[in-house]
Amino acid sequence: MNDVLTTSIGEWQLANPVMVASGTFGYGLEYTDLMDISRLGAISVKGISLNPRLGNPPPRVCETPCGMLNAIGLANVGYDVFVNEKLPELRERGAVVIVNTYGTSTEEFAELARRFDQADGVAALEVNISCPNVKSGGMHFGADPAAAAAVTAAVRQATSLPVIVKLSPEAPDLRAVAQAVQGAGADALSLINTIRGMSINVRTRTPRIGPVFGGLSGPAIRPIALRMVYEIYQVVDIPLIGIGGITCFRDALEFFLAGATAIQVGTANFKNPLTAIEIIDQLHEYCIANQINPSALTGQIQISSPNE
Amino acid sequence: MNYWTCTITEIEHLQSGYALLRFSADEAITGEPGQFVMVRGDWGDHPILPRAFSLVETGPHGAILVRAVGTGTEKLVQMKPGDKLFVMGPCGRGYKQPTSRRPVLVAGGVGVAPLLFLADRIDEKTPRPVFVYGAQTSADLVLTDRLQSLASLELITEDGSCGETGLVTAPLARLLNDGVPSEIYACGPTGMLSAVAQIAMRAGTDCEIAFESPMACGMGTCKGCAIHDADGQYRYVCSDGPVFDARQIYGGTN
Ligand SMILES: Cc1cc2nc3c(=O)[nH]c(=O)nc-3n(C[C@H](O)[C@H](O)[C@H](O)COP(=O)(O)OP(=O)(O)OC[C@H]3O[C@@H](n4cnc5c(N)ncnc54)[C@H](O)[C@@H]3O)c2cc1C
Ligand SMILES: Cc1cc2nc3c(=O)[nH]c(=O)nc-3n(C[C@H](O)[C@H](O)[C@H](O)COP(=O)(O)O)c2cc1C
Ligand code: FES
Numbered sequence: 001m002n003d004v005l006t007t008s009i010g011e012w013q014l015a016n017p018v019m020v021a022s023g024t025f026g027y028g029l030e031y032t033d034l035m036d037i038s039r040l041g042a043i044s045v046k047g048i049s050l051n052p053r054l055g056n057p058p059p060r061v062c063e064t065p066c067g068m069l070n071a072i073g074l075a076n077v078g079y080d081v082f083v084n085e086k087l088p089e090l091r092e093r094g095a096v097v098i099v100n101t102y103g104t105s106t107e108e109f110a111e112l113a114r115r116f117d118q119a120d121g122v123a124a125l126e127v128n129i130s131c132p133n134v135k136s137g138g139m140h141f142g143a144d145p146a147a148a149a150a151v152t153a154a155v156r157q158a159t160s161l162p163v164i165v166k167l168s169p170e171a172p173d174l175r176a177v178a179q180a181v182q183g184a185g186a187d188a189l190s191l192i193n194t195i196r197g198m199s200i201n202v203r204t205r206t207p208r209i210g211p212v213f214g215g216l217s218g219p220a221i222r223p224i225a226l227r228m229v230y231e232i233y234q235v236v237d238i239p240l241i242g243i244g245g246i247t248c249f250r251d252a253l254e255f256f257l258a259g260a261t262a263i264q265v266g267t268a269n270f271k272n273p274l275t276a277i278e279i280i281d282q283l284h285e286y287c288i289a290n291q292i293n294p295s296a297l298t299g300q301i302q303i304s305s306p307n308e
Numbered sequence: 309m310n311y312w313t314c315t316i317t318e319i320e321h322l323q324s325g326y327a328l329l330r331f332s333a334d335e336a337i338t339g340e341p342g343q344f345v346m347v348r349g350d351w352g353d354h355p356i357l358p359r360a361f362s363l364v365e366t367g368p369h370g371a372i373l374v375r376a377v378g379t380g381t382e383k384l385v386q387m388k389p390g391d392k393l394f395v396m397g398p399c400g401r402g403y404k405q406p407t408s409r410r411p412v413l414v415a416g417g418v419g420v421a422p423l424l425f426l427a428d429r430i431d432e433k434t435p436r437p438v439f440v441y442g443a444q445t446s447a448d449l450v451l452t453d454r455l456q457s458l459a460s461l462e463l464i465t466e467d468g469s470c471g472e473t474g475l476v477t478a479p480l481a482r483l484l485n486d487g488v489p490s491e492i493y494a495c496g497p498t499g500m501l502s503a504v505a506q507i508a509m510r511a512g513t514d515c516e517i518a519f520e521s522p523m524a525c526g527m528g529t530c531k532g533c534a535i536h537d538a539d540g541q542y543r544y545v546c547s548d549g550p551v552f553d554a555r556q557i558y559g560g561t562n
Contacts, residue, residue: 026529033309046529054542061524061532066353068524074543075531076401247353270524271348271356272394273311 004045004287005280005294007262009043009239010187012124012162014096014262016041017294018252018280021073021243021266022085022100022126022166023047029088029093034273038094039280041259044190044264045082047102047128050112052078056133062208067218068267069197071133071211072269074102083119091121098164100126102138104146106154112303113158125161127186130168130193142193145180156185164241165193167220169228176230190241190264191232192225218267219245224265226258233259233299247275249282258295309527312337312392315429315485317369322450325376326418327385330369337370339363339398339531341426342495342518342551346526347372347384350392355380358551360523360546362422362495363398370395373450399526403516404510406430410488410514411437411458414476414504416496417448422518423495424451427458436460440479442500446470484511491553492516505554515554521545 005016006249020028022044028037037043055075062069077086084100088098101123103109112273115120129148131138141147144255152165163185169192171177178189194215198209233240242260246252247268253262287294312333320328326492331337335441346358359380365371372450376385387393411430413423420441430437436478439459446469462479464472472479476496477514484490484507495518508515521533526545537543538559543552 006493024525030309030527030529034311046531054529055534057537058534058542059522060534061357061522061530063355063357063522066356068357070524070530070532072531174448182409183520213440267524268358270530271358273396273527283492 002011004284007294009241010162012187014041016280016283017262018276018283019044019098019241019262019264020269020276021264022128024266027082027090027105028095028097029089029172029229031273032093035277038096040096040276041083041262041280042077042096042098042123042125043090044098044100045078047100047131048076048079048082048112049074050079050108052076052081055286057210059208059210062214064197064216065220067216067220067270068195068197069209069214069216070210071214073133073211074131078103079115081249087119087121096123098122098124098126100128100166102128102131106151106203109151110154110158113161115157117161122161124164125159126157126166126190127154128165128166128193130166132168132170132194132196132213133211139168139170140240141178143171145173145176148177149180149184152184152186162187164188165253166193167232169195169224169268174228175231176234178236182236182238186238188241188261189232189236190243192228192244195221195224210306217245220249221245222251226254229260230256230258248269249286252279252283253297256294257299257301259299261295261298309400309528310338310397314395316387316389316391316393318385318389321385322463323360324450325385326450327376327449328364328371328404329366329374329375329384329495330371330510331386331395332369333395336367337395339366339370340402341429342422343398343400343401344526344550345370345372345395345397346523348394349383350394351383357524358394358396358400359384360520360526362425362518364425373418373424375418376449384465396526400546401548402453403493403518403551405506406434407491408434409491410435412480412483412490412492413437413439414480414492414494415439416476416500417443418519419496419500420450421495423493424455425491427455430458438483438485440464440476442466442476460541468484475503476500477507480504481507482530484513494518502558503526505558508554508556516551517557517558519551519552530557
């Protein structure tokens with residue numbers, strides 16, 4: 001089964017192009033009752049920082065039309081606990097692990113990359129320069145091409161692991177950021193992270209998310225994410241990992257056609273934790289029926305000019 | 309943890325927008341009183357998040373008691389036997405096993421759900437439970453016949469339309485004064501839980517309370533369901549709870 005869906009992200013070979021998105025699948029181990037987590041193309045674990053982070057004051061999540069807002073604030077166990085308590089079991093279970101990293105400075109991102117370079121069982125790094133829910137770092141790096149390139153270059157120097165840089169849809173000039181990050185040595189780009197939004201409880205007149213703004217995710221952002229994948233595909237040569245509101249196989253196909261080499265399922269994991277597995281099964285069927293590899297779909301959107 | 313694809317087998321419509329939904333899968337539905345399930349119907353992308361409901365029955369059939377308060381719960385109470393229901397669970401930490409002390413179950417509103425299950429599970433080794441059940445008005449008190457058969461029931465309404473007038477705290481405080489060694493199990497709105505916890509701690513009575521919080525995953529992965537505990541630390545309702553020892557959340561205020 002694996003052969004049909006084999007996907008390359010640069011030098012990195014994956015059994016299939018369907019991953020789960022950071023922050024929506026914990027550390028992966030929570031789901032072992034429900035599925036064989038080694039079947040997932042990869043698991044991007046919850047964003048890891050050098051030290052544990054407690055996260056934002058509640059409420060941290062609320063539902064919005066066809067989506068949700070979150071302001072978790074990167075609550076995570078930190079580097080040590082992740083490496084000592086989570087990674088060994090992930091390795092044992094044969095999971096393909098992408099470590100999503102978060103730092104407040106370029107140096108912190110580099111330090112995390114240096115440490116994970118030595119850790120056994122990490123397949124790739126996903127540099128999160130796009131989190132909207134933290135005061136420092138996060139989205140600020142992702143908004144500015146020079147800052148994004150600096151983080152990418154520092155991480156690139158610190159590790160020989162594949163480096164994926166996760167882009168923010170809030171960058172004023174996303175194409176410039178993508179090109180700068182490619183120039184600084186990224187192996188792939190993942191996009192998009194959430195878009196800031198808000199919601200008000202009109203009865204109490206209070207924000208429905210503690211820090212007022214939260215990151216919007218889910219099907220509500222899919223058309224925006226798809227447009228961005230399409231746009232960035234035109235201007236870079238490195239593979240793209242499409243993220244944003246993917247809930248089923250058809251949604252995944254859209255992203256491949258727009259230019260993605262792989263995809264990540266995020267919010268839909270809450271709806272049904274087996275979403276990614278179901279997409280893998282359907283993609284497998286589709287690729288057999290059409291005698292193709294998923295990579296044959298990348299960027300294959302057909303756009304006819306109005307006069308044809 | 310399981311992800312059950314279920315069929316609704318029966319819907320019992322009760323007063324005030326309450327409905328008891330029974331469902332079954334091709335295997336038994338498991339779970340203990342106080343544990344909950346994340347539930348969704350086979351609808352499109354809205355609402356996308358599953359909703360949390362306390363288990364009321366487990367076994368060949370599972371059951372939840374739903375009060376229609378918004379988009380998701382409205383959809384659920386309008387479902388029909390034969391409809392598909394996606395149920396993930398059992399989630400969280402339930403109530404601890406009752407001991408030989410008298411169980412005092414204190415429910416506010418839809419908080420009756422997990423306590424109905426608990427009352428049903430209490431066996432002969434435990435003294436007959438007392439069930440204090442409060443709501444706004446008489447129509448909001450559901451399944452009282454069933455409760456009557458399981459416990460000695462004390463009803464209380466804010467408007468006095470049924471039972472005593474007032475809040476559950478008055479009969480609770482009175483009960484604890486009779487000197488019978490007791491333990492308290494509570495579920496209801498936050499204000500009620502806080503008041504019940506204060507009474508319990510003052511009386512030195514063990515008290516377990518079940519909390520609510522907005523949730524996305526229901527299994528400890530999204531970190532969305534944080535509440536503050538007595539030490540100002542975050543606790544996660546779905547994985548550390550939903551049932552907590554009252555002292556963990558309200559402790560130290562004597
Ligand atoms: C562990 C747990 C167990 C629960 N058990 C039961 C149960 O047995 N029976 C039952 O009827 N309900 C139960 N609830 C509450 C139930 O999950 C909410 O009523 C439901 O999510 C509301 O969804 P909705 O789409 O109808 O409302 P929405 O349209 O999302 O919101 C309508 C109103 O409900 C409030 N609300 C939304 N989500 C929650 C929530 N998770 N908790 C409290 N208020 C909320 C909103 O603030 C709003 O005022 C439980 C909640 C938790 C966390
Ligand atoms: C609750 C939650 C937590 C998230 N945490 C992270 C995170 O730690 N790091 C990160 O890079 N992205 C995080 N994200 C963003 C997702 O990985 C994804 O980019 C985004 O949700 C869009 O995809 P979706 O619409 O499929 O959810 C989080 C999203 C949600 C909903
Ligand atoms: S609801 Fe996701 S961690 Fe509790």
